[in-house]
């Protein structure tokens with residue numbers, strides 16, 4: 001299973017130097033963009049040849065169990081989209097898999113494109129906006145054969161695929177995510193042998209290039225669309241990680257996309273469990289999301305902020321020993337997003353990761369789904385609601401937590417999410433709440 005913080009830091013230190021600074025356009029959206037998220041490889045099943053399919057089949061260090069058929073989103077998307085609609089969600093995030101659309105170089109699989117057409121149609125018919133990820137860490141096997149991100153040719157091929165996808169889904173109100181969590185992408189490629197550690201700066205700079213060009217391409221083909229990438233926030237080292245990607249694309253972002261899962265504070269250093277992949281043992285730290293938003297609001301004062309991913313893993317669906325549930329996690333995080341908004345941060349959206357459990361890059365054990373699925377043992381792959389479903393539905397309906405809500409988890413003692421700043425300038429608590437509508 002992948003391990004984030006330590007290697008991520010190493011990758012940051014290996015960063016190449018590419019520079020670009022400018023003033024991005026700001027564009028606030030109304031109403032608040034409540035969303036749910038998923039990704040191609042993790043959910044779809046029927047996996048075509050790709051880097052990840054190969055990692056799984058050759059059993060790299062990330063792989064703890066076989067992929068099987070994931071949760072068969074490929075054939076059950078209508079149900080997942082209907083479930084998202086029933087939550088009241090306004091955004092449905094999914095990935096269009098390059099490996100599926102172009103399984104061999106220059107050979108486009110029309111049936112797979114028709115499948116994505118139908119996904120988009122279902123999302124629109126449900127009254128939601130598609131948030132389309134162009135690259136959620138997966139590329140076709142033929143791209144792996146040519147060296148993956150170690151070759152410049154992949155940049156051109158990636159952009160040709162991006163053009164095809166954007167051209168097909170332009171004019172539909174899509175929000176575009178170019179590259180999912182670029183820093184973790186690089187880290188995973190190193191861990192699974194896609195590249196060697198010393199090649200990281202080249203991969204980083206190629207991801208910067210594809211983002212910058214895709215940004216322009218999308219604005220040319222789909223004028224008015226919102227485009228970004230999402231940063232995986234790692235407490236304490238984010239500035240170093242930003243130096244490998246986001247600092248080089250700051251003039252090519254329409255909003256700041258942030259993913260927040262795990263915090264750190266003087267009274268909570270449980271993030272250390274991430275080092276050996278036991279993410280479910282990490283004690284959630286909801287107030288951390290406030291400091292993540294404050295960090296990026298300070299860094300990009302002219303850009304709106306969007307929480308592209310937020311979620312909590314359980315140990316194979318078991319109740320947490322401390323009794324903290326998915327519903328608690330959701331309400332507590334939304335509370336702190338509302339606190340951020342009340343304190344002047346321009347937060348425009350929040351996606352929950354994920355609509356269903358899925359293949360967590362080598363294992364089904366960490367489960368993040370609002371709907372839980374026994375991918376190993378249930379051939380019917382039934383979607384069963386967790387307590388997060390009812391909680392999310394009322395959060396959306398009320399544009400936030402009920403008045404007077406107090407988080408189940410108390411604020412951290414000296415949060416280190418934004419280094420010393422979050423410790424020395426804690427958010428006033430309880431403090432004012434702004435509705436997210």
Ligand code: BGC
Nearest residue numbers: 039180181184232309353360
């Ligand atoms: C990724 C997802 C992953 C989630 C939970 C994010 O890093 O974008 O693919 O499942 O975190 O670990």
